Amino acid sequence: MSALWIATIGTSVIAFLLKYSGHSIPERFLSNPKIQRINALIPIALLSALVAVQTISEKSKLIIDHRLAGVGVAIIALLLKAPFPVVVLSAACTSAAIYNWF
Amino acid sequence: MSSPDNGYLRQNRRVSKVASTTVRDSFSVSLTVGAYGVAFGAASVANGFSVLQSCLLSLLTFSGASQFAVVGVMGAGGNPISAIATASLLGVRNGLYGVIMAPRLKVRGIKRIVAAQITIDESTGVALNQESRGADAMRHGFYLTGFGVFIFWNLFTLAGALGAQAMGDIRAWGLDAAVPAAFLGLVWPRLLTHRDRIIAISAVALALALTPILPAGLPIIATAFIAIAVGFRP
Known part of the structure; x- marks a missing residue:
């Protein structure tokens, strides 16, 4: 089985088990305020890290290229409170323009 | 317009009729999520997943942040273990939503399996928003939004994946920055x-600092410790 299939199936199985366990286990195990707090912060850390890695790295190297310009424009769009599709499209257009013309 | 039956009728209707505000909330959330579905489908294919794998992730994992994480980590060259671990850390919150929803849904067997699968940010969020309208409205909101998002998310994933597949060189279309x-x-x-x-x-700083040192995928997981360290103290 290829790595992508392992990732696809493994993620799906664990995602379901996590959802199902919430419906099945006693409330006290997961209602600890510390766990609640950490749980709210984890997406912030992981998603921010993903943004950085997908923007400025390739394999194990740090590279500044057209992607950073695209994400920079996305940040401007977000600061201007643009809706999600506008954010993504402005990043794509900027990055594509630089990639194709420079 | 009042009649002695009014109270009885209203009570009876409450069982079968779903409040239009609940329907509207559910529908607008479901449709909005579609845009993210397109982005996911495209991101998945851009990171090397097939259209089939992208669609299976949306059908089976059915949790946006986890799905984006697994394709992001694999795309960055990570191994499946770090991809699954990152996605699963993001999936823990669905378990917490299950804890909130279970006493309100009170379902067993196959219905519990279905309810669990559609326990996500959106279904739980809309359900909790209906709290002032009563327990029925919460259940309706949960199921309507859960199924609504499920349908739109999967259709739009397919559209995004097929679109990205048709592009060829994804960099020429800016998809590597769109992700x-x-x-x-x-x-x-x-x-x-x-x-x-x-x-x-x-x-961001930790992940970039670790990228040249650690195998791909691990710099992302490592940032969970920042969240744990900050969240651990009150």
Whole structure:
């Protein structure tokens, strides 16, 4: 089985088990305020890290290229409170323009 | 317009009729999520997943942040273990939503399996928004939004995946920047306080600092420790 299939199936199985366990286990195990707090912060850390890695790295190297310009424009769009599709499209257009013309 | 039957009728209707505000809430959330579905389908294919794998992730994993994470980590060259671990850390919150919803849904067997699968940010969020309208409205909101998002998310994933597949060189279309921009769109609304922003910036710095040192995927998981360290103290 290829790595992508392992990732696809493994993620799906664990995602379901996590959802199902919430419906099945006693409330006290997961209602600890510390766990609640950490749980709210984890997406912030992981998603921010993903943004950085997908923007400025390739394999194990740090590279500044057209992607950073695209994400920079996305940040401007977000600061201007643009809706999600506008954010993504402005990043794509900027990055594509630089990639194709420079 | 009042009649002695009014109370009885209203009570009876409450069982079968779903409040139009609940329907509207559910529908608008479901449709909005579609845009993210397109982004996911495209991101998945851009990171090397097939159209079939992208669609299976949306059908089976059915949790946006986890799905973006697994394709992001694999795309960055990570191994499946780090991809699954990152996605699963993001999936823990669905378990917490299950804890909130279970006493309100009170379902067993196959119905519990279905309810669990559609326990996500959106279904739980809409359900909790209906709290003032009563227990029935909460259940309706949960199921309508859960099924609504499920349908739109999967259809739009397919559309995004097919679209990205048709593109050929994804860099020429800017998809390699659209993917991190989509992640950014996911995390941005969560940055509410000064502390949240510090965590985000620290995570960016830590992940980039570790990228040349650790195998791909691990720099991302490592940032979970920032969240744990900050969340551990009151």
